[in-house]
Amino acid sequence: xxxxxxxxxxxxxxxxxxxxxxxxxxxxxxxxxxxxxxxxxxxxxxxxxxxxxxxxxxxxxxxxxxxxxxxxxxxxxxxxxxxxxxxxxxxxxxxxxxxxxxxxxxxxxxxxxxxxxxxxxxxxxxxxxxxxxxxxxxxxxxxxxxxxxxxxxxxxxxxxxxxxxxxxxxxxxxxxxxxxxxxxxxxxxxxxxxxxxxxxxxxxxxxxxxxxxxxxxxxxxxxxxxxxxxxxxxxxxxxxxxxxxxxxxxxxxxxxxxxxxxxxxxxxxxxxxxxxxxxxxxxxxxxxxxxxxxxxxxxxxxxxxxxxxxxxxxxxxxxxxxxxxxxxxxxxxxxxxxxxxxxxxxxxxxxxxxxxxxxxxxxxxxxxxxxxxxxxxxxxxxxxxxxx
Amino acid sequence: xxxxxxxxxxxxxxxxxxxxxxxxxxxxxxxxxxxxxxxxxxxxxxxxxxxxxxxxxxxxxxxxxxxxxxxxxxxxxxxxxxxxxxxxxxxxxxxxxxxxxxxxxxxxxxxxxxxxxxxxxxxxxxxxxxxxxxxxxxxxxxxxxxxxxxxxxxxxxxxxxxxxxxxxxxxxxxxxxxxxxxxxxxxxxxxxxxxxxxxxxxxxxxxxxxxxxxxxxxxxxxxxxxxxxxxxxxxxxxxxxxxxxxxxxxxxxxxxxxxxxxxxxxxxxxxxxxxxxxxxxxxxxxxxxxxxxxxxxxxxxxxxxxxxxxxxxxxxxxxxxxxxxxxxxxxxxxxxxxxxxxxxxxxxxxxxxxxxxxxxxxxxxxxxxxxxxxxxxxxxxxxxxxxx
Numbered sequence: 001x002x003x004x005x006x007x008x009x010x011x012x013x014x015x016x017x018x019x020x021x022x023x024x025x026x027x028x029x030x031x032x033x034x035x036x037x038x039x040x041x042x043x044x045x046x047x048x049x050x051x052x053x054x055x056x057x058x059x060x061x062x063x064x065x066x067x068x069x070x071x072x073x074x075x076x077x078x079x080x081x082x083x084x085x086x087x088x089x090x091x092x093x094x095x096x097x098x099x100x101x102x103x104x105x106x107x108x109x110x111x112x113x114x115x116x117x118x119x120x121x122x123x124x125x126x127x128x129x130x131x132x133x134x135x136x137x138x139x140x141x142x143x144x145x146x147x148x149x150x151x152x153x154x155x156x157x158x159x160x161x162x163x164x165x166x167x168x169x170x171x172x173x174x175x176x177x178x179x180x181x182x183x184x185x186x187x188x189x190x191x192x193x194x195x196x197x198x199x200x201x202x203x204x205x206x207x208x209x210x211x212x213x214x215x216x217x218x219x220x221x222x223x224x225x226x227x228x229x230x231x232x233x234x235x236x237x238x239x240x241x242x243x244x245x246x247x248x249x250x251x252x253x254x255x256x257x258x259x260x261x262x263x264x265x266x267x268x269x270x271x272x273x274x275x276x277x278x279x280x281x282x283x284x285x286x287x288x289x290x291x292x293x294x295x296x297x298x299x300x301x302x303x304x305x306x307x308x309x310x311x312x313x314x315x316x317x318x319x320x321x322x323x324x325x326x327x328x329x330x331x332x333x334x335x336x337x338x339x340x341x342x343x344x345x346x347x348x349x350x351x352x353x354x355x356x357x358x359x360x361x362x363x364x365x366x367x368x369x370x371x372x373x374x375x376x377x378x379x380x381x382x383x384x385x386x387x388x
Numbered sequence: 389x390x391x392x393x394x395x396x397x398x399x400x401x402x403x404x405x406x407x408x409x410x411x412x413x414x415x416x417x418x419x420x421x422x423x424x425x426x427x428x429x430x431x432x433x434x435x436x437x438x439x440x441x442x443x444x445x446x447x448x449x450x451x452x453x454x455x456x457x458x459x460x461x462x463x464x465x466x467x468x469x470x471x472x473x474x475x476x477x478x479x480x481x482x483x484x485x486x487x488x489x490x491x492x493x494x495x496x497x498x499x500x501x502x503x504x505x506x507x508x509x510x511x512x513x514x515x516x517x518x519x520x521x522x523x524x525x526x527x528x529x530x531x532x533x534x535x536x537x538x539x540x541x542x543x544x545x546x547x548x549x550x551x552x553x554x555x556x557x558x559x560x561x562x563x564x565x566x567x568x569x570x571x572x573x574x575x576x577x578x579x580x581x582x583x584x585x586x587x588x589x590x591x592x593x594x595x596x597x598x599x600x601x602x603x604x605x606x607x608x609x610x611x612x613x614x615x616x617x618x619x620x621x622x623x624x625x626x627x628x629x630x631x632x633x634x635x636x637x638x639x640x641x642x643x644x645x646x647x648x649x650x651x652x653x654x655x656x657x658x659x660x661x662x663x664x665x666x667x668x669x670x671x672x673x674x675x676x677x678x679x680x681x682x683x684x685x686x687x688x689x690x691x692x693x694x695x696x697x698x699x700x701x702x703x704x705x706x707x708x709x710x711x712x713x714x715x716x717x718x719x720x721x722x723x724x725x726x727x728x729x730x731x732x733x734x735x736x737x738x739x740x741x742x743x744x745x746x747x748x749x750x751x752x753x754x755x756x757x758x759x760x761x762x763x764x765x766x767x768x769x770x771x772x773x774x775x776x
Contacts, residue, residue, distance in 0.1 A: 020521070020522065046635075051448060052442065052448070054440065054442065054443060054517050055442060055443075057521050058517045058521045058525055059517055059520075059521040060439060060440070060470060060472055060517045060518050060764075061470070061471055061472035061518045061763050061764040061767045061768060063471060063635070063768075064471065064472075064635040064636065064637070064650075064763065064764060064767035064768040065520055065637055065638060065764075065767060067635035067637070068635060068636055068637025068638070068641050068767075069637055072635070074634050074635060074636055074649050074650055074653045075634055075653045075657070076634070076635055077478070077481070077633035077634065077635065077770075078471075078635040078768070079469060079471060079478055079482065079633075080469065080470045080471060081467060081468065081469055081470075082448060082449070082468045082469075082470055083449055083451060083452065083466075083467060083468060084448055084449035084452075090465070090467055093465070094467065094482065094486075097486060097491045098482075098485060098486065098489070100491075101486070101489030101490060101491050102489060103485045103488075103489050129442050129446045129447055129448045130448050130449045132447075132453055133408070133445050133446045133447040134408065137446055245465035245467075246462050246463055246464070246465065247434075247451070247452040247455040247456060247460070247462060247464055247465065247466040248452065248456055248462055249452070249453055249455070249456025249457055250453060250456070253456050261462050262452075262462055265462045265463045269463070375449050375452065376448075376449040376452060376453075379449045379452035379453060379456075380449060380451075380452040380466070382465075
């Protein structure tokens with residue numbers, strides 16, 4: 001397998017955009033090409049993660065239109081990948097494997113989504129299609145409900161008083177909003193306090209408004225390159241050194257939703273491929289769709305023992321200057337969550353962090369970064385390790 | 389690149405099914421495993437083509453649920469691919485490249501779709517999302533309209549009287565229904581005559597009812613395998629020897645819709661990789677969503693000169709015993725068109741043909757077969773060459 005370089009990464013602002021998914025993807029893609037030393041004409045394949053282009057904009061087969069409108073050669077195969085919120089992470093994993101194995105030398109990969117046209121209530125309902133249509137959806141449950149139950153189970157399993165856990169979850173949101181305020185591309189750029197958080201309305205007990213990430217519009221893209229003809233411009237270029245992906249079924253197949261077996265299997269693959277362990281990770285972007293989800297993910301990725309993720313937040317272990325800084329971009333919580341673009345945006349942040357380009361949210365000296373994206377409740381987990 | 393073997397292929401009956409997309413895919417997949425020498429536990433990755441699981445059944449992230457419900461290991465990455473009608477062909481191409489390059493040794497790949505729950509008028513409207521949402525859909529055009537215009541343009545460009553072309557198009561349908569009547573898995577198993585055809589109601593001038601393929605339910609799947617541990621059971625096993633995929637944009641970017649530049653680019657890639665030319669193809673399954681589409685495809689694939697495809701049907705060149713038998717399965721026209729499963733079903737037919745298992749629709753002595761699938765009007769074309 002060849003070394004996969006990441007010479008370029010681009011991202012649109014996240015938030016409410018008047019642009020189409022395709023316009024946003026093109027914007028992120030040209031930003032990724034800029035300064036990468038790669039001419040768009042060199043791109044040999046396009047992969048785009050997108051979840052609900054049909055519901056949102058009446059568009060299927062988006063990849064082929066994108067390739068043509070961005071001026072790529074008709075010879076270029078363009079593929080749309082959908083694995084719920086993990087769509088673009090899965091796209092990056094597949095693109096990386098095809099570059100590593102020598103099928104392509106230069107690939108454009110990313111994700112795009114326009115969710116705000118629907119409004120949050122309709123988007124929440126529509127997005128519940130990421131649950132199983134036979135075994136889960138008939139119950140009427142949506143994602144806030146699922147993660148609310150996970151929070152209760154977590155509190156119960158580890159004998160944490162619910163009020164303590166709620167305060168710890170609030171600290172996740174406070175941290176991510178603090179980081180997001182330093183990210184010029186974030187959807188929400190204002191800090192919040194534990195009091196604001198605990199005073200906000202109840203969404204799905206015990207999750208309150210600020211425990212939940214927003215739906216956003218946005219796109220992000222990477223250039224992946226390898227091979228004899230590609231020469232990295234930097235002395236220490238960023239490489240994509242490990243990938244993992246695993247699949248779990250509906251919730252009724254999970255033994256314990258506080259421990260995602262898909263995540264544990266996926267990150268094991270990624271660590272093995274990169275030849276590292278959780279202690280080697282300097283910075284992590286993970287799937288904080290709800291505050292409890294961040295806590296569960298930090299445990300699943302091996303940063304903390306099961307049951308110790310919540311108190312780690314209180315200890316500041318996941319803050320910018322903590323033991324393992326988590327979601328310096330603001331995460332889904334503050335940076336925003338344009339579902340099909342989320343994984344690519346996580347990758348964008350890690351690439352920028354490893355390059356030391358993140359200004360006052362920079363994790364000093366970061367050389368190894370991890371991406372973690374969840375697709376559906378617990379159906380898909382995909383991980384990427386970047387290093388420099 | 390390693391040789392990619394196809395030790396197994398499975399397919400459900402096409403037509404109106406009471407089963408879900410996932411149930412049908414599992415059925416096709418287990419059929420593909422049966423007799424292949426591959427145990428489902430050996431499967432290292434799953435790729436599934438599906439177009440409108442969300443609109444049809446309220447299901448996204450289908451691949452992860454499928455992997456779990458089929459009992460695959462959680463370690464197995466499961467990916468959904470969507471490129472309109474070419475979804476599963478694109479899935480096969482990507483899976484094949486990952487097997488050829490040594491990333492995986494055993495992969496399960498296919499497609500599934502449940503279209504009949506909507507009914508034809510709604511499905512036609514919904515499926516028009518394969519056109520460009522900004523430049524085409526606002527005109528109100530649907531696929532029958534697009535191919536109706538292509539037929540008029542073809543008649544005009546090659547100075548064929550419209551009545552002559554209509555009779556030639558009718559002969560495409562008559563041939564494909566004749567073949568479909570011999571396919572136990574086909575949606576329509578009855579022969580039709582030119583008279584029935586020309587007496588049927590007008591859908592989109594000059595296309596009448598029998599010029600149009602139906603929407604169907606169904607699934608099809610293949611096992612792809614390679615590597616030192618895999619030993620083919622047959623003396624002359626079927627291999628996937630060439631793949632191609634190309635991308636065109638919306639119709640306004642096409643110089644001439646009677647000649648798909650995406651098809652010409654895609655099939656050139658596939659022929660080059662397989663080391664063959666059009667004259668080496670013994671049997672072809674191609675994208676006859678409308679009768680005119682079959683005529684255009686036979687030209688784009690290089691079987692006939694531009695403008696000569698219609699008269700070739702009249703000459704019997706594309707019949708079972710003709711120079712280049714086209715759509716022995718009955719094609720989309722008679723076998724049916726469960727959009728996300730269509731490409732995998734074309735591949736299924738070619739694999740069975742090369743194995744000599746097609747009974748009274750068998751193309752005698754076929755050793756090289758071609759698959760051609762169109763995604764959207766002309767947006768994606770994907771080709772596969774199988775040989776034995």
